[in-house]
Amino acid sequence: MADSLTKDEPAAASGLRPVQAVIRTAVYAAGVLARRILLLAVLLAAVFAAVELLPGDAADATSERGESAADLAERRHLLGLDRPVAERFWDWMTGLPTGDLGTSARGEPVADLLAHPFPNTLLLGGLALLVTLVASVAFGCWAAAKPGGPLDRGVSASATGILALPEFVVAVALVLVFALWTDWLPAVTLTDADGSPASWRMLVLPVLALAIPQIGWNVRIVRAALADEAKAPHIDTAVLDGLPRHRILTHHLLPGALPTIAAGIATSTGMLLGGAVVVETIFNYPGIGSVLAGAVADRDSPLIAGVVAVTGAVITGVLLLADLVRAWASGGRT
Numbered sequence: 001m002a003d004s005l006t007k008d009e010p011a012a013a014s015g016l017r018p019v020q021a022v023i024r025t026a027v028y029a030a031g032v033l034a035r036r037i038l039l040l041a042v043l044l045a046a047v048f049a050a051v052e053l054l055p056g057d058a059a060d061a062t063s064e065r066g067e068s069a070a071d072l073a074e075r076r077h078l079l080g081l082d083r084p085v086a087e088r089f090w091d092w093m094t095g096l097p098t099g100d101l102g103t104s105a106r107g108e109p110v111a112d113l114l115a116h117p118f119p120n121t122l123l124l125g126g127l128a129l130l131v132t133l134v135a136s137v138a139f140g141c142w143a144a145a146k147p148g149g150p151l152d153r154g155v156s157a158s159a160t161g162i163l164a165l166p167e168f169v170v171a172v173a174l175v176l177v178f179a180l181w182t183d184w185l186p187a188v189t190l191t192d193a194d195g196s197p198a199s200w201r202m203l204v205l206p207v208l209a210l211a212i213p214q215i216g217w218n219v220r221i222v223r224a225a226l227a228d229e230a231k232a233p234h235i236d237t238a239v240l241d242g243l244p245r246h247r248i249l250t251h252h253l254l255p256g257a258l259p260t261i262a263a264g265i266a267t268s269t270g271m272l273l274g275g276a277v278v279v280e281t282i283f284n285y286p287g288i289g290s291v292l293a294g295a296v297a298d299r300d301s302p303l304i305a306g307v308v309a310v311t312g313a314v315i316t317g318v319l320l321l322a323d324l325v326r327a328w329a330s331g332g333r334t
Contacts, residue, residue, distance in 0.1 A: 025324065028327065029320060029323060029324060029327075033316070036316045036319065037316070040309070040312045043312065044089070044093070044305050044308060047304055048089045048301050048305060051301045052301070057081050058079055058081060058301070059072050059075040059081055060072065061105070061297060061299045062075075062105050062106055092305060099111065101302065102302035102306065104295070104300050105299070105300040105302075106300075110302050110303050110306040111306070113303065114288065114291065114306060114307065114310060116194070116195040116196075116286070117195070117291050118288050118310055120195070120196060120197070120285065120287045121273070121276050121287035123196075123203075124206055124207060124280070124285065124287060125210070125272045125276055127203060128207045128272050128276075129265070129269060129272055131207060131208070132214045132215050132218055133218075133265055135211070136214075136219050136261075136264075137222055137254075139159070139219045140219050140223045140225075141254070142155060143156060143219070144222075144223055144226040144227065144230070144249065145245065147227065147230070152223075155223070156223060159217075159219035159223075160216065161216070162212055162213060162215065162216030163213060163220070165212070165213055166213070168279075168282060170208070170213060171205070171209035171283065172282070174205045174208055175187045175282070175283075178204075178205060179205070185202075186202050187205070187283070188283060189283050189285045189286065191286050197286070205283060206280070206283045209282070209283075211272075213271075214271060217268065217271075218261075221260060222257065224260075225260035226253050226254070229257045232256060235248065235253065238252050258325065259325070259326035262325040263322055263326065266318050266319045266321070269318040270315045276288075276289060277289040288307050288311070291307065292304065292307050
């Protein structure tokens with residue numbers, strides 16, 4: 001009887017390990033999510049405070065010519081600008097969990113104002129993120145195939161140069177080459193009746209303008225992660241066993257480098273959404289860039305905070321996904 005219990009203990013323990021790993025990962029993810037939500041709340045409070053410090057207010061910015069002081073005072077009262085900013089921020093935050101993003105300075109629901117532009121920005125940023133991921137892994141692996149060789153040095157130097165280019169410089173260069181000189185792609189974005197881009201061709205240049213600088217950044221991350229992983233003892237064993245170079249790369253190097261690659265790609269999400277504001281302006285793309293610019297001009301705290309909230313939620317989700325990928329790649333050790 002004692003022998004059978006002893007034999008069953010390892011099996012039971014091995015059955016518990018996956019469950020324990022899942023619980024540990026869930027607790028870790030919940031803690032990370034709570035911290036990032038708190039950070040987003042602090043950022044939103046800073047947005048309200050920053051708009052408050054700007055000269056003028058929403059009543060002045062949205063007023064019609066010839067309005068009297070009494071009219072402006074009435075508008076301020078309607079917009080709640082005669083209340084303390086902390087009170088206005090608290091009222092706005094209490095509606096956020098239900099999806100209520102408040103009302104803009106021009107009397108329109110913020111959620112309605114973002115209903116069409118924000119999906120367009122997500123489409124642009126999502127495609128740019130996909131292009132960044134595929135190109136970065138491809139070029140990073142290509143460079144790592146022959147470490148220290150001319151190809152490796154050339155890819156690393158090119159990535160460094162590309163990384164230094166701002167999105168607007170890349171956008172102008174793309175327009176010059178592919179729109180003005182060759183007339184292969186359109187330089188501006190036209191929209192359908194529903195507000196989305198009229199053709200996939202109009203997405204090509206904005207996506208490339210966003211992705212190219214991030215490709216330079218992530219190629220260096222992928223290359224460095226593969227170089228660090230190549231120093232591991234099991235890689236030497238795989239080489240001594242005579243495994244083909246491509247199999248070592250795909251089955252040994254890449255899985256070990258996955259946590260670092262995931263972190264780099266997740267970090268690029270915020271940069272892509274931030275750069276989208278500039279790129280959308282250049283290509284007349286129907287995203288949140290023009291909405292945000294108009295909101296700043298109107299000193300519209302709820303609308304600016306709404307843009308920050310939905311963008312921050314997307315970035316938080318991508319960062320959490322990257323954390324889960326890192327936890328899974330490390331065997332549940334967080």
